Amino acid sequence: MDFCVLGPLSVVDDGIDRTPSAPKQRQMLALLLMNANHVVSMSQFVEELWEYSPPSSAVAAVHTYVMQLRRTLGGRPNSASPGPAGPGQLTTRDQGYVLRVEPGELDLDVYEDEVRSARNSLDRGALSRGARELRAAQQRWRGQILVDVPIGPLLHAAIAVVERNRLDALSRRISADLDLGRHHTLIGELSSLSLEHTADENLAAQLMLALYRSGRRVDALAVFHRLRHALRDEHGAAPSPRIQQLNTDILAAHPRLDAPSMPQWRLSLDLVGPCPPAEPSSPTRSGAGLPR
The missing domain is CATH 1.10.10.10 (Winged helix-like DNA-binding domain superfamily/Winged helix DNA-binding domain)
Structure with a gap:
């Protein structure tokens, strides 16, 4: 089944x-x-x-x-x-x-297993393989999770965790692609994601870097200004020191932001720190409040 x-x-x-x-x-x-x-x-x-x-x-x-x-x-x-x-x-x-659901019967379980495998590849330094595996895992999504189901508080909390983990997996794949010098191909995807998640600093940082490496310095700086307005309007907050430093480095054309000259060379893209996990008060995907 x-x-x-x-x-x-x-x-x-x-x-x-x-x-x-x-x-x-x-x-x-x-x-x-x-x-x-x-x-x-x-x-x-x-x-x-x-x-x-x-x-x-x-x-x-x-x-x-x-x-x-x-x-x-x-x-x-x-x-x-x-x-x-x-x-x-x-x-x-x-x-x-x-x-009772057997292994391989639930698409969410299969997806999460594939993401774990891809993360292991990335952790071993196999960037191309890890990015490829994450891209394949993302193909299992056919739209918004449970898009045609009425959602109550427990499902809402569980879905929020899955969506947050999905975004984190996307960010890991994009980070690997940037390390591999694929910045030109990422701009469209990152632009769409940043419009959807206007206050996400990590996505904004990745888009800024992709634009800068593609010779679009002015556009990269504009992303920072949009992020600053979004953080102020949505959260009453200011950009973190690390993404402010990225903005300063772009203004100064700092050489550490240059694209990698070979696939083995890596730049850490933890520019704004990891995204904090969702902390819903209701049960979550990890067992909807139950041991998983």
Whole structure:
């Protein structure tokens, strides 16, 4: 069975589309998939589906939705027995429910495994291979995660973490490409990302460097000014000292910003420091508050 969340929700079993159509079932399935192979409690389902205003029938409704999901996924509609579940099977366990997903069945798990492998390549200094692996992993995304599913507080928190990690992986790949002297090819992608994430200092720094190395010094300086306005307007903050230093180096045409003359030469692109991880108060992708 193939489960897809990196875009529209999709469930396909041996060529048969088993994606539920009812909004609440889709929302429940999404929460189960974001916690694949881990128990999602009744209270978590209730909070996700109705936030803080659940109806008196909420628990009974969840049981009904689970029965319908089992039927949709091709399982045993009335099964509530604990114990090991088969691939794609939804079972009752520890006052909640768990959806068993085998390795390779969930696109998000496959993507995260590929990103980890690519990071290992980069950490070993295999820049070209790591960049290629990250680019291949990014191709698994078919749009915004769970774009066609109603989103409650738990899914919102989990999605925020996945999106933050996705952006970090993009930044790592772009950093490797810059180290490999591919600045010309990155300008379009970085320009789009910077428009989407106007206050992201790391993306702005990478765009400034790519533009500067492409002979577009004035455009690189303009990126800094846009970032400064975005930080002030959105966060009431000023650019960090390190990106201010990058701006100063561009003004001075400092030689350390020059493009690498050979692939083995590397410039550290941690110009503004690592992006801080999201810290949602609600459960997150790493198990939606559950051990993962």
